[in-house]
Amino acid sequence: MLHPKLWVSSNSDITFNTSHDGLAGKITVTLTPGQLEVFWSDPAAAFASVYGITRGDCLAWQAAGYMAQCAELTTKGWQCRNPVHGGHPVATPDRWVAMRGKYSLIHQEGVSK
Ligand SMILES: [Zn+2]
Numbered sequence: 001m002l003h004p005k006l007w008v009s010s011n012s013d014i015t016f017n018t019s020h021d022g023l024a025g026k027i028t029v030t031l032t033p034g035q036l037e038v039f040w041s042d043p044a045a046a047f048a049s050v051y052g053i054t055r056g057d058c059l060a061w062q063a064a065g066y067m068a069q070c071a072e073l074t075t076k077g078w079q080c081r082n083p084v085h086g087g088h089p090v091a092t093p094d095r096w097v098a099m100r101g102k103y104s105l106i107h108q109e110g111v112s113k
Contacts, residue, residue: 006031006039020047023066023089051094061093068096070104080104 006018016036019026029050031039039046048058068087070080082104090096 006036018043018046021062023091027092048093051092051097053094053097057097058093061090061096064096066090066096068099068102070107071101072103072107080107082106 006016009015009017016031016033016039017028018031018039019028021027029047031046031050035046035049038049042055044058045055048055051058066089068084068090070082070084072080074080080103084099084102085105085108087096087099087102090099
Protein backbone atom coordinates (compact mmCIF):
# COMPACT_ATOMS: atom_id res chain seq x y z
CA MET A 1 0.00 0.00 0.00
CA LEU A 2 1.34 3.41 0.90
CA HIS A 3 4.83 3.92 2.17
CA PRO A 4 5.00 6.81 4.60
CA LYS A 5 8.71 7.27 4.21
CA LEU A 6 10.30 10.43 2.95
CA TRP A 7 13.69 11.15 1.56
CA VAL A 8 15.29 14.32 0.39
CA SER A 9 17.17 14.71 -2.85
CA SER A 10 19.24 17.78 -3.44
CA ASN A 11 20.15 18.95 -6.90
CA SER A 12 19.78 22.68 -7.14
CA ASP A 13 16.60 22.58 -5.11
CA ILE A 14 15.65 20.40 -2.20
CA THR A 15 12.79 18.08 -3.08
CA PHE A 16 10.79 15.77 -0.88
CA ASN A 17 10.16 12.36 -2.34
CA THR A 18 8.07 9.43 -1.25
CA SER A 19 6.68 6.32 -2.89
CA HIS A 20 3.57 4.21 -3.17
CA ASP A 21 2.95 0.72 -4.55
CA GLY A 22 2.29 0.53 -8.25
CA LEU A 23 2.11 -2.11 -10.92
CA ALA A 24 5.79 -2.83 -11.20
CA GLY A 25 6.97 -1.98 -7.73
CA LYS A 26 7.11 1.38 -6.06
CA ILE A 27 6.28 4.63 -7.80
CA THR A 28 8.23 7.63 -6.58
CA VAL A 29 6.51 10.98 -6.39
CA THR A 30 7.81 14.41 -5.44
CA LEU A 31 5.85 16.41 -2.89
CA THR A 32 5.42 20.16 -2.82
CA PRO A 33 5.87 21.86 0.57
CA GLY A 34 2.08 22.01 0.91
CA GLN A 35 1.70 18.33 0.12
CA LEU A 36 4.50 17.55 2.53
CA GLU A 37 2.51 19.22 5.29
CA VAL A 38 -0.49 17.03 4.48
CA PHE A 39 1.73 13.96 4.28
CA TRP A 40 2.65 14.00 7.97
CA SER A 41 -0.92 13.47 9.09
CA ASP A 42 -2.38 11.71 6.05
CA PRO A 43 -0.06 10.11 3.47
CA ALA A 44 -2.97 8.95 1.28
CA ALA A 45 -4.30 12.50 1.02
CA ALA A 46 -0.85 13.73 -0.04
CA PHE A 47 -0.61 11.09 -2.78
CA ALA A 48 -4.11 12.02 -3.93
CA SER A 49 -3.04 15.65 -4.14
CA VAL A 50 -0.04 14.74 -6.29
CA TYR A 51 -2.37 13.10 -8.82
CA GLY A 52 -5.14 15.70 -8.52
CA ILE A 53 -7.72 13.16 -7.39
CA THR A 54 -9.57 12.44 -4.16
CA ARG A 55 -8.10 10.45 -1.29
CA GLY A 56 -10.82 7.81 -1.71
CA ASP A 57 -10.02 7.38 -5.40
CA CYS A 58 -6.34 6.98 -4.63
CA LEU A 59 -7.06 4.12 -2.22
CA ALA A 60 -9.73 2.64 -4.49
CA TRP A 61 -7.24 2.39 -7.34
CA GLN A 62 -5.01 0.18 -5.21
CA ALA A 63 -7.93 -1.74 -3.71
CA ALA A 64 -9.19 -2.52 -7.23
CA GLY A 65 -5.87 -4.13 -8.08
CA TYR A 66 -5.18 -1.28 -10.55
CA MET A 67 -8.02 -2.47 -12.76
CA ALA A 68 -10.62 -0.11 -14.19
CA GLN A 69 -13.90 -2.04 -14.17
CA CYS A 70 -16.46 -1.81 -16.96
CA ALA A 71 -19.39 0.48 -16.10
CA GLU A 72 -21.97 -1.54 -17.99
CA LEU A 73 -24.54 -3.74 -16.26
CA THR A 74 -25.07 -7.30 -17.37
CA THR A 75 -28.51 -8.52 -18.40
CA LYS A 76 -28.90 -9.71 -14.79
CA GLY A 77 -28.28 -6.21 -13.49
CA TRP A 78 -24.81 -6.76 -12.05
CA GLN A 79 -21.86 -4.62 -12.91
CA CYS A 80 -19.79 -6.18 -15.68
CA ARG A 81 -16.65 -7.66 -14.14
CA ASN A 82 -14.48 -7.19 -17.20
CA PRO A 83 -11.87 -4.45 -17.23
CA VAL A 84 -12.28 -1.34 -19.33
CA HIS A 85 -10.61 -1.76 -22.70
CA GLY A 86 -6.98 -0.87 -22.00
CA GLY A 87 -7.78 -0.54 -18.28
CA HIS A 88 -6.12 -3.64 -16.90
CA PRO A 89 -3.91 -2.63 -15.40
CA VAL A 90 -3.85 1.15 -15.10
CA ALA A 91 -0.42 2.54 -14.24
CA THR A 92 -1.40 5.65 -12.27
CA PRO A 93 -4.48 6.56 -10.19
CA ASP A 94 -5.30 9.70 -12.18
CA ARG A 95 -5.61 7.63 -15.36
CA TRP A 96 -7.70 5.13 -13.43
CA VAL A 97 -10.13 7.87 -12.40
CA ALA A 98 -10.30 9.09 -16.01
CA MET A 99 -11.32 5.61 -17.14
CA ARG A 100 -14.26 5.41 -14.76
CA GLY A 101 -17.55 5.06 -16.58
CA LYS A 102 -15.92 3.56 -19.64
CA TYR A 103 -16.66 0.12 -21.02
CA SER A 104 -15.00 -3.20 -21.63
CA LEU A 105 -14.25 -4.43 -25.12
CA ILE A 106 -17.56 -6.28 -25.39
CA HIS A 107 -19.58 -3.33 -24.06
CA GLN A 108 -17.97 -0.56 -26.05
CA GLU A 109 -20.20 1.78 -28.00
CA GLY A 110 -21.70 0.28 -31.10
CA VAL A 111 -21.36 -3.24 -29.81
CA SER A 112 -24.43 -4.97 -28.45
CA LYS A 113 -24.51 -6.46 -24.95
ZN1 LIG B 1 -18.35 -4.86 -19.88
